[in-house]
Amino acid sequence: MDLSVITHLAQSQVTTEIAGEYGRKAGKAIALGIGAGLGTIGPGVGVGYIFGKVIESVTRQPEMRDEITSIQWLGFALTEAIVFYAFIFGLIAFFLG
Amino acid sequence: MIKRLPLLLLPLVALLANPAGALALNINEDYKPQNEFKLDTWIDLPGPFDLNKAVFYVFVATLLTTLAMVLVARRMTQRPNRIQTAVEAAYTLMRDNIAGGNMDRRMAAKWFPFIATLFLFIWFSNMLGYLPLPTNTEHKVDIAGLQIPSLALYAATANLSVPLVLTLVVWFAYHIEGFRAKGVIGFYKGLVPAGVEGPAAGPIFAIELISDFVRVVSLSVRLFANILAGHLLILFMGGGLVVLLNLAVAGSVVLGLVTGTMAVAFFLFEIGLVATLQAFIFSTLTAIYLGGAVADEH
Numbered sequence: 001m002d003l004s005v006i007t008h009l010a011q012s013q014v015t016t017e018i019a020g021e022y023g024r025k026a027g028k029a030i031a032l033g034i035g036a037g038l039g040t041i042g043p044g045v046g047v048g049y050i051f052g053k054v055i056e057s058v059t060r061q062p063e064m065r066d067e068i069t070s071i072q073w074l075g076f077a078l079t080e081a082i083v084f085y086a087f088i089f090g091l092i093a094f095f096l097g
Numbered sequence: 098m099i100k101r102l103p104l105l106l107l108p109l110v111a112l113l114a115n116p117a118g119a120l121a122l123n124i125n126e127d128y129k130p131q132n133e134f135k136l137d138t139w140i141d142l143p144g145p146f147d148l149n150k151a152v153f154y155v156f157v158a159t160l161l162t163t164l165a166m167v168l169v170a171r172r173m174t175q176r177p178n179r180i181q182t183a184v185e186a187a188y189t190l191m192r193d194n195i196a197g198g199n200m201d202r203r204m205a206a207k208w209f210p211f212i213a214t215l216f217l218f219i220w221f222s223n224m225l226g227y228l229p230l231p232t233n234t235e236h237k238v239d240i241a242g243l244q245i246p247s248l249a250l251y252a253a254t255a256n257l258s259v260p261l262v263l264t265l266v267v268w269f270a271y272h273i274e275g276f277r278a279k280g281v282i283g284f285y286k287g288l289v290p291a292g293v294e295g296p297a298a299g300p301i302f303a304i305e306l307i308s309d310f311v312r313v314v315s316l317s318v319r320l321f322a323n324i325l326a327g328h329l330l331i332l333f334m335g336g337g338l339v340v341l342l343n344l345a346v347a348g349s350v351v352l353g354l355v356t357g358t359m360a361v362a363f364f365l366f367e368i369g370l371v372a373t374l375q376a377f378i379f380s381t382l383t384a385i386y387l388g389g390a391v392a393d394e395h
Contacts, residue, residue: 070194077319077378084322091329095131 032090039086046079111347125343133332137234150232154253158222191216195380200388208387215263216380219254223324223372226252250331255324257317264317267383275390316382323375327367334360
């Protein structure tokens with residue numbers, strides 16, 4: 001393939017417009033995927049850490065189970081929500097951008 | 098079941114035999130998943146008071162919150178039936194864990210009705226969101242000459258406005274409580290944690306002030322995003338992805354079997370955990386903010 005293809009593409013107005021439109025769509029889709037995907041890493045580690053610590057604490061002090069359970073769900077929900085921050089802002093960029 | 102297994106596996110065999118034919122990608126441009134959350138005006142009223150799907154859900158949740166509790170309270174008996182036991186358990190949870198556990202005795206008694214109403218309203222809105230109701234006015238079904246809207250899943254809390262208004266009420270409530278307890282200057286001084294002194298206090302105060310405003314965003318977006326993401330997952334898994342990708346028959350069947358199973362799992366997860374948990378979190382954080390605004394040591 002020689003470089004004259006690029007000049008040819010640049011000269012045809014219609015092709016550039018279509019390519020630009022598809023490029024824009026593709027960019028938005030890739031951005032949503034990467035953004036939402038990266039956003040799940042941190043909270044994933046966090047949720048795992050919370051439940052790991054809960055198991056550790058309950059095995060050490062089984063009599064504290066009720067108290068630990070209520071704090072556990074608070075921590076879980078606060079951490080899990082961070083996934084959705086990334087996801088929702090990605091969606092906003094995808095549909096409104 | 099064992100005999101029928103080959104029949105179920107037939108699409109998978111077809112997919113493996115001719116992957117290019119089954120997987121030929123032909124995105125369905127006509128299907129717009131975002132329209133599932135579009136709010137069509139039902140009754141046009143002057144100003145911004147139009148009736149639409151979200152308003153309908155807010156009204157139903159409000160009615161359920163008040164009527165259910167009033168009815169149960171009227172019919173209290175010595176030997177409780179199942180519903181009364183459940184409501185009593187919820188009442189104890191709200192009074193002792195959510196309100197009582199995060200505020201002192203006087204504040205808990207004062208703010209318990211508010212926090213309990215928040216909890217129940219959010220819980221009813223969330224649970225209502227997983228009940229298919231005939232609210233999809235975009236696609237109508239013809240039943241005996243009547244144009245009936247098709248069934249749709251929607252929740253008032255999946256629209257940012259509802260959680261945002263609840264959050265603003267909470268935000269102003271705890272500021273006013275704090276101002277009354279400590280005065281305006283005392284409240285803002287109390288933002289700096291005890292033990293921070295000297296030049297470090299300035300930056301810490303700035304950070305705490307920002308985090309005070311960020312609470313508006315985090316509290317509302319947490320509820321909204323959880324419910325919206327749950328609804329989107331159910332929408333895409335329960336058929337949306339199959340329609341959108343528009344694969345050939347074999348590919349669609351395999352994809353549908355996989356995503357349909359996941360849709361059921363997500364539905365159960367949302368009903369069993371997320372709906373209640375988000376109502377619990379919202380009211381618990383409200384109690385924590387209210388308690389923290391009047392506490393001497395921050």
